[in-house]
Amino acid sequence: MAAPVNPPRGMRDLLPAEKAKREHALAVLRAVYRSHGFDEIEAPALEDYDRLHAGLGGDNEKLSFSVLRRGLGPEQWATAGDVAAVADLGLRYDLTVPLARFYATNQAALPAVFRSVQVGPVWRAERPQKGRYRQFVQCDIDILGEAGPIAELELIGATGAALDALGLEGASVRINDRRILNRLLSTWGVAAEAGGAALITIDKLDKIGVAGVVSELGEQGVDTAGLAEAFGGLATAGWDLAVDPPAWLDVAAYTDLLALKDALPQVDLVFDPTLVRGMGYYTGTIFEIAHPSSTSSLGGGGRYDGMIGRFLGREVPAVGFSIGFERIVDLLPDRAHGTVATVLLHDADVPAAALLAAKRRAQEEGGRVRLERARRNRKAQLAALAAEGFTRFAQVTADGTGDLRPLT
Amino acid sequence: MAAPVNPPRGMRDLLPAEKAKREHALAVLRAVYRSHGFDEIEAPALEDYDRLHAGLGGDNEKLSFSVLRRGLGPEQWATAGDVAAVADLGLRYDLTVPLARFYATNQAALPAVFRSVQVGPVWRAERPQKGRYRQFVQCDIDILGEAGPIAELELIGATGAALDALGLEGASVRINDRRILNRLLSTWGVAAEAGGAALITIDKLDKIGVAGVVSELGEQGVDTAGLAEAFGGLATAGWDLAVDPPAWLDVAAYTDLLALKDALPQVDLVFDPTLVRGMGYYTGTIFEIAHPSSTSSLGGGGRYDGMIGRFLGREVPAVGFSIGFERIVDLLPDRAHGTVATVLLHDADVPAAALLAAKRRAQEEGGRVRLERARRNRKAQLAALAAEGFTRFAQVTADGTGDLRPLT
Numbered sequence: 001m002a003a004p005v006n007p008p009r010g011m012r013d014l015l016p017a018e019k020a021k022r023e024h025a026l027a028v029l030r031a032v033y034r035s036h037g038f039d040e041i042e043a044p045a046l047e048d049y050d051r052l053h054a055g056l057g058g059d060n061e062k063l064s065f066s067v068l069r070r071g072l073g074p075e076q077w078a079t080a081g082d083v084a085a086v087a088d089l090g091l092r093y094d095l096t097v098p099l100a101r102f103y104a105t106n107q108a109a110l111p112a113v114f115r116s117v118q119v120g121p122v123w124r125a126e127r128p129q130k131g132r133y134r135q136f137v138q139c140d141i142d143i144l145g146e147a148g149p150i151a152e153l154e155l156i157g158a159t160g161a162a163l164d165a166l167g168l169e170g171a172s173v174r175i176n177d178r179r180i181l182n183r184l185l186s187t188w189g190v191a192a193e194a195g196g197a198a199l200i201t202i203d204k205l206d207k208i209g210v211a212g213v214v215s216e217l218g219e220q221g222v223d224t225a226g227l228a229e230a231f232g233g234l235a236t237a238g239w240d241l242a243v244d245p246p247a248w249l250d251v252a253a254y255t256d257l258l259a260l261k262d263a264l265p266q267v268d269l270v271f272d273p274t275l276v277r278g279m280g281y282y283t284g285t286i287f288e289i290a291h292p293s294s295t296s297s298l299g300g301g302g303r304y305d306g307m308i309g310r311f312l313g314r315e316v317p318a319v320g321f322s323i324g325f326e327r328i329v330d331l332l333p334d335r336a337h338g339t340v341a342t343v344l345l346h347d348a349d350v351p352a353a354a355l356l357a358a359k360r361r362a363q364e365e366g367g368r369v370r371l372e373r374a375r376r377n378r379k380a381q382l383a384a385l386a387a388e389g390f391t392r393f394a395q396v397t398a399d400g401t402g403d404l405r406p407l408t
Numbered sequence: 409m410a411a412p413v414n415p416p417r418g419m420r421d422l423l424p425a426e427k428a429k430r431e432h433a434l435a436v437l438r439a440v441y442r443s444h445g446f447d448e449i450e451a452p453a454l455e456d457y458d459r460l461h462a463g464l465g466g467d468n469e470k471l472s473f474s475v476l477r478r479g480l481g482p483e484q485w486a487t488a489g490d491v492a493a494v495a496d497l498g499l500r501y502d503l504t505v506p507l508a509r510f511y512a513t514n515q516a517a518l519p520a521v522f523r524s525v526q527v528g529p530v531w532r533a534e535r536p537q538k539g540r541y542r543q544f545v546q547c548d549i550d551i552l553g554e555a556g557p558i559a560e561l562e563l564i565g566a567t568g569a570a571l572d573a574l575g576l577e578g579a580s581v582r583i584n585d586r587r588i589l590n591r592l593l594s595t596w597g598v599a600a601e602a603g604g605a606a607l608i609t610i611d612k613l614d615k616i617g618v619a620g621v622v623s624e625l626g627e628q629g630v631d632t633a634g635l636a637e638a639f640g641g642l643a644t645a646g647w648d649l650a651v652d653p654p655a656w657l658d659v660a661a662y663t664d665l666l667a668l669k670d671a672l673p674q675v676d677l678v679f680d681p682t683l684v685r686g687m688g689y690y691t692g693t694i695f696e697i698a699h700p701s702s703t704s705s706l707g708g709g710g711r712y713d714g715m716i717g718r719f720l721g722r723e724v725p726a727v728g729f730s731i732g733f734e735r736i737v738d739l740l741p742d743r744a745h746g747t748v749a750t751v752l753l754h755d756a757d758v759p760a761a762a763l764l765a766a767k768r769r770a771q772e773e774g775g776r777v778r779l780e781r782a783r784r785n786r787k788a789q790l791a792a793l794a795a796e797g798f799t800r801f802a803q804v805t806a807d808g809t810g811d812l813r814p815l816t
Contacts, residue, residue, distance in 0.1 A: 045453065113779075
């Protein structure tokens with residue numbers, strides 16, 4: 001017996017049942033996004049090392065897999081001072097940096113307002129842990145070139161429709177605006193240059209609770225008197241603040257969010273003034289999907305007007321929504337095979353030509369058809385086939401015939 | 409204006425029209441293979457460096473992209489003697505080596521006869537040239553665990569059905585058997601140890617012609633007397649050699665091929681005793697797709713009984729068929745969008761909520777819907793939209809209404 005053989009550390013194989021479920025989910029997502037006017041594009045999985053390390057990837061830049069320059073050897077490695085000297089490419093760690101590069105390359109061939117769908121694997125060298133992999137699929141939609149709120153409306157609307165189509169009804173979308181967070185912080189006396197650290201702390205609210213957040217803010221020099229109570233007020237903030245707005249509220253931004261809510265009656269939009277979203281590049285609205293069946297978010301996004309144009313050299317307004325494909329797949333039921341699936345059992349002595357003819361006849365009736373050698377324990381074999389989703393079977397005889405019977 | 413921005417050397421971006429065409433082709437292929445009883449699986453894009461360089465990849469091993477070990481720096485690079493010291497992973501250069509690794513890892517969870525589909529990108533650091541890319545998609549079907557001819561029949565039958573479903577009728581499949589080549593060489597007096605070089609030469613027949621092949625064989629020490637005429641005889645070899653077989657023919661192998669042909673009346677199977685297929689790992693039947701619209705092959709495969717079991721430690725019979733996805737996509741017509749696609753033109757002053765409501769109503773009638781700012785040159789705008797596949801349009805007014813008109 002050979003030594004155990006495994007995929008690379010932190011990566012996984014997808015067996016038929018899991019792969020079928022994922023491909024089904026992707027087909028549903030593609031169809032919904034397409035019907036909503038989004039166009040799928042694809043950039044290479046590799047990008048130039050320098051682009052992946054231009055500061056647009058946040059902490060993910062550190063987790064990036066780098067690809068060795070071809071044609072170098074010990075002599076060149078010996079004098080290499082940094083990774084850029086030994087590596088010229090890297091595997092993408094998200095789909096947003098490649099989108100910025102793609103847009104800079106191809107914008108002349110794209111519509112003035114470009115609605116993009118990207119689906120594909122990304123790679124991050126994270127410490128392997130349960131449910132987190134070093135290769136995983138991201139599924140992003142972005143609207144580039146539209147500064148108005150219709151972009152947010154189309155994105156959130158399409159995402160809601162996608163979740164519904166997958167059977168994940170009951171999702172809600174928490175929404176906030178970076179302008180609201182900024183005003184909140186200034187009300188609390190946080191200096192502009194300390195804002196980033198304060199946001200990182202507030203972003204931990206789910207994990208460390210109000211007391212933890214207040215304590216950390218205090219360590220950052222924020223006056224914490226009354227802060228715990230203030231958080232209580234934020235938690236109950238809703239859509240009724242416009243008439244008598246509290247002092248911490250950026251009313252203009254709040255009014256914009258209210259307009260989004262009114263235009264999206266089919267989506268459960270929840271105002272959450274403590275929603276931060278990690279990435280530093282967000283400039284306006286930010287949103288995150290919550291679902292009763294999952295404690296963690298099923299995706300999120302926001303407006304990031306400064307970033308897409310970075311490689312192009314001019315600013316391009318942009319909003320994006322990335323659903324958490326891996327988490328969503330875990331919530332979906334195993335794929336009901338639905339349609340007819342036939343297995344043709346046969347003994348070893350049935351001629352190949354007869355088997356193929358039997359298969360062809362069964363296929364003409366529709367559905368999928370598998371040939372399988374009959375095993376001695378027929379009952380166990382049929383049960384396993386039924387569990388795999390096969391709906392009928394026949395025992396094929398030497399002349400290529402056999403009666404089809406239901407398999408349940 | 410910023411400097412030009414491009415994808416990495418030898419790689420390409422896929423714009424919406426091209427991407428739609430490719431995804432459509434993949435959906436067709438997946439549906440056909442599934443109906444033929446094949447199960448899709450997925451292995452990571454990365455494999456351990458050692459597995460990618462275990463001798464199973466032929467010349468492709470040299471073209472492999474290697475991934476830098478994490479956590480090393482100048483100090484470790486300075487003493488690195490070979491690539492394996494600085495790289496621990498690599499990007500797959502084909503789908504066959506990962507399949508061998510996948511099967512070794514997961515065979516206990518797979519059916520005794522496993523029919524696999526794999527679709528995905530592979531990477532090779534080839535010199536960039538027109539129509540050849542460093543990242544490209546492969547689409548392989550393989551049957552593992554079946555030594556009998558039913559495996560060849562199912563593979564060739566499924567591949568023929570896939571091409572038909574893509575609209576590429578008229579393909580033929582050239583077929584041969586390594587046993588026939590071996591006997592041919594021994595008839596010509598080629599020693600067993602010189603067989604590999606002779607096969608590489610015969611494989612060039614398409615490129616250098618009979619005279620070139622005979623001359624190269626002569627350089628290898630083969631007696632070339634009568635060899636040019638012999639090639640003439642091979643070119644006209646057909647399915648009528650069984651009654652009075654020529655001396656060079658391995659009759660047992662030929663009879664097996666004849667049986668495949670008889671069982672596959674729907675496929676144009678052409679016997680070609682000069683067909684070699686490059687890879688050294690083939691052990692039996694080999695085949696290649698020819699199509700009138702392409703001078704190069706649209707795919708090929710064969711039996712390679714020695715390879716899949718390499719990482720498992722025991723022999724597993726295997727046959728595979730890899731279609732040339734990139735070439736096939738190039739032959740397909742641009743995607744006829746087919747169904748309804750609506751564009752809603754609007755001026756800048758139409759409120760976002762009204763636009764979204766108009767979009768929702770149009771979607772309820774089916775098809776895809778895109779919002780687009782009306783441009784001054786309406787005629788040019790509508791013509792461009794029609795070329796993109798949109799079938800109808802409306803001018804949305806401030807109240808969110810507008811009459812739909814056909815777009816042709």
